[in-house]
Amino acid sequence: MTAPASPTKVRGETILAVDHLVKHFPIRQGVLFQRQVGAVKAVDGVSFELRRGETLGVVGESGCGKSTLARLLMRLESPTAGRATLEGRDLFKASGAELRRLRRNMQMVMQDPYTSLNPRMTVGDIIGEPFEIHPDAAPKGSRQRRVRELLDLVGLNPEHINRYPHQFSGGQRQRIGIARALALRPEIIVCDEPVSALDVSIQAQVINLLEKLQDELGLSYVFIAHDLSVVRHISDRVAVMYLGKIVEIGTEDEIYERATHPYTQALLSAVPVPDPDARDQRGMIRLTGDVPSPADPPSGCNFRTRCWKAQEVCAIQEPHAVPRAADPHPSACHFAELRPTPT
Amino acid sequence: MSQSAVRPTPASPTPEGGHLLDLRDLHIEFRTGEGVARVINGVSYHLDPGETLAVLGESGSGKSVTAQAIMGILDTPPAVIRSGQILFQGRDLLKLPEEQRRQVRGKEIAMIFQDALSALNPVFPVGWQIGETLRQREGMSKADARRRVVELMDLVRIPAAANRLGDYPHQFSGGMRQRVMIAMALAMNPKVLIADEPTTALDVTVQAQIMDLLADLRRDLQMAMILITHDLGVVAGVADRIAVMYAGRIVEHADVHSLYRAPAHPYTKGLLESIPRLDVRGQELATIRGLPPNLMRIPSGCPFHPRCPYAQQVCVDVVPHDLVLGDGRTSACHFAQEVRDDSAR
Numbered sequence: 001m002t003a004p005a006s007p008t009k010v011r012g013e014t015i016l017a018v019d020h021l022v023k024h025f026p027i028r029q030g031v032l033f034q035r036q037v038g039a040v041k042a043v044d045g046v047s048f049e050l051r052r053g054e055t056l057g058v059v060g061e062s063g064c065g066k067s068t069l070a071r072l073l074m075r076l077e078s079p080t081a082g083r084a085t086l087e088g089r090d091l092f093k094a095s096g097a098e099l100r101r102l103r104r105n106m107q108m109v110m111q112d113p114y115t116s117l118n119p120r121m122t123v124g125d126i127i128g129e130p131f132e133i134h135p136d137a138a139p140k141g142s143r144q145r146r147v148r149e150l151l152d153l154v155g156l157n158p159e160h161i162n163r164y165p166h167q168f169s170g171g172q173r174q175r176i177g178i179a180r181a182l183a184l185r186p187e188i189i190v191c192d193e194p195v196s197a198l199d200v201s202i203q204a205q206v207i208n209l210l211e212k213l214q215d216e217l218g219l220s221y222v223f224i225a226h227d228l229s230v231v232r233h234i235s236d237r238v239a240v241m242y243l244g245k246i247v248e249i250g251t252e253d254e255i256y257e258r259a260t261h262p263y264t265q266a267l268l269s270a271v272p273v274p275d276p277d278a279r280d281q282r283g284m285i286r287l288t289g290d291v292p293s294p295a296d297p298p299s300g301c302n303f304r305t306r307c308w309k310a311q312e313v314c315a316i317q318e319p320h321a322v323p324r325a326a327d328p329h330p331s332a333c334h335f336a337e338l339r340p341t342p343t
Numbered sequence: 344m345s346q347s348a349v350r351p352t353p354a355s356p357t358p359e360g361g362h363l364l365d366l367r368d369l370h371i372e373f374r375t376g377e378g379v380a381r382v383i384n385g386v387s388y389h390l391d392p393g394e395t396l397a398v399l400g401e402s403g404s405g406k407s408v409t410a411q412a413i414m415g416i417l418d419t420p421p422a423v424i425r426s427g428q429i430l431f432q433g434r435d436l437l438k439l440p441e442e443q444r445r446q447v448r449g450k451e452i453a454m455i456f457q458d459a460l461s462a463l464n465p466v467f468p469v470g471w472q473i474g475e476t477l478r479q480r481e482g483m484s485k486a487d488a489r490r491r492v493v494e495l496m497d498l499v500r501i502p503a504a505a506n507r508l509g510d511y512p513h514q515f516s517g518g519m520r521q522r523v524m525i526a527m528a529l530a531m532n533p534k535v536l537i538a539d540e541p542t543t544a545l546d547v548t549v550q551a552q553i554m555d556l557l558a559d560l561r562r563d564l565q566m567a568m569i570l571i572t573h574d575l576g577v578v579a580g581v582a583d584r585i586a587v588m589y590a591g592r593i594v595e596h597a598d599v600h601s602l603y604r605a606p607a608h609p610y611t612k613g614l615l616e617s618i619p620r621l622d623v624r625g626q627e628l629a630t631i632r633g634l635p636p637n638l639m640r641i642p643s644g645c646p647f648h649p650r651c652p653y654a655q656q657v658c659v660d661v662v663p664h665d666l667v668l669g670d671g672r673t674s675a676c677h678f679a680q681e682v683r684d685d686s687a688r
Binding site: 062169199202203204205234256267270276277284286288 | 575631634
């Protein structure tokens with residue numbers, strides 16, 4: 001049934017390349033004659049590559065632009081500038097049949113399993129709906145069978161095909177959302193906070209399911225979440241976002257063990273560790289203040305208003321995410337350095 | 344920060360060896376059109392002056408309903424308090440007439456909620472809202488109340504407090520709104536602060552700021568705190584003792600160090616194993632199979648038995664009583680010793 005990616009497709013090759021993606025939402029004023037008075041810089045020059053079979057985690061606090069990034073990738077928003085290349089084709093220039101084909105290859109799992117499923121449709125209709133738009137994905141006669149296969153694949157009872165979403169729990173609904181995303185046999189799945197609405201004991205079940213599916217189907221994930229522990233668990237590489245920009249990107253180990261950007265270091269030290277014996281032993285970095293408004297980000301380095309290392313240069317010159325002397329993974333800080341190990 | 348803002352309450356106003364707050368065998372059910380949901384099934388816990396008790400549980404475990412019963416803000420109907428006592432300084436709150444209950448609510452026991460935006464009134468300035476109780480209940484003049492509001496806002500570290508009295512809730516960030524709520528709760532110098540998921544809606548860096556603030560306030564003001572949360576990480580950072588709830592019961596009760604080191608109830612053990620850890624790398628996450636029970640049809644015997652790897656026939660037949668394990672630890676499991684020994688390994 002769900003055949004793994006064909007052998008010609010090499011694990012590790014770049015499948016999606018995003019280049020300086022920008023999304024500004026205009027702020028308008030006036031009732032009749034609206035004029036633009038500013039812009040919310042939700043995504044402001046984001047570049048990364050997604051490789052076949054890997055999970056790229058995207059972390060950041062609310063308002064950092066991670067969900068807008070997901071919506072851009074799904075073409076639910078059109079970008080202000082920038083490119084994204086999927087299988088060598090420009091995602092944002094494609095239209096008509098080509099766009100439909102590209103979209104088939106990239107699907108999304110949403111955060112809220114309660115509002116992302118239509119309460120008036122049966123589970124079978126929800127999971128089978130993609131076949132209405134892409135009739136060639138499954139011939140009409142075999143759709144029912146394919147939906148049952150998908151239910152089985154995500155660990156739900158295929159007999160429940162005629163039930164409605166309200167008859168399922170939160171975790172089961174998220175499985176329905178995953179089955180719908182898998183219906184067209186995509187290679188990439190964009191997961192936007194897929195487990196943050198779930199209880200702890202259910203969250204682990206869904207994370208394990210996502211990992212199992214990745215192994216079996218050779219999927220690539222863009223995994224967006226605010227929970228750093230979950231992201232570390234599931235990701236091969238991690239991008240840290242702050243105010244619309246990627247401030248640091250690297251392998252799971254580079255980000256979690258050898259972070260050189262002060263924001264990443266502060267973010268990591270703020271995560272509560274479920275171990276009371278460890279609570280006083282870590283050197284905590286406490287950021288003051290809140291994230292500035294993306295409508296009016298600080299000059300130079302976005303993070304300088306909350307950074308304890310900020311110097312004059314940080315207000316003048318924007319640091320780029322390039323390899324740094326302290327560690328060879330890209331970090332957008334003039335003073336990138338490893339954190340001294342807490343003693 | 345102005346220390347005079349709130350007088351430290353004397354450490355032990357508790358009568359003859361009793362607890363500051365003592366819940367005894369509380370039973371609450373919700374009567375709905377579809378049937379009776381048994382939401383709280385015999386909850387007992389206590390709180391002493393100056394300590395922090397964490398009540399941990401997943402959605403539907405009854406942790407918030409218990410807190411609402413203590414505050415006397417449960418909607419009755421549909422909720423019905425079947426039996427039990429809530430003793431505050433020796434007096435049973437459930438027996439007090441509403442007029443006296445009001446004297447306790449806010450003044451002796453205050454509460455902060457998860458969602459500060461919906462708990463604040465959007466059409467009044469925050470200064471006015473924080474001062475409302477002072478004017479209404481302490482009979483303070485407008486000018487006095489205003490001075491005290493500025494003190495309270497300083498206390499919760501809202502920058503430039505005097506200039507922000509006239510701002511409305513939407514002009515504050517999420518973290519600052521939560522501080523406004525805390526200032527409001529502290530206005531009457533409560534002896535007990537109930538914090539119901541105070542940081543769940545906040546980002547991790549802001550969460551850390553708020554948890555630090557709560558810990559400092561509790562120490563400086565000698566308040567006792569009940570922290571209601573689902574987050575095992577947050578609990579580990581601040582709590583003295585933990586009560587773990589499942590299906591309206593407390594299944595395990597222990598001091599925070601021994602609980603994390605060796606949980607003695609299979610549910611607690613499962614929870615601790617199922618969270619991904621920042622500091623520990625593992626392969627597959629352990630899971631708790633199945634789902635939390637429907638409170639209208641709680642399983643017989645031990646309510647956790649359908650999901651429990653330790654379950655035997657006795658668990659289906661007999662409701663386990665709290666097994667005392669020493670050091671004030673209890674676990675409502677027939678195999679508590681075994682579970683704890685397994686965990687300690």
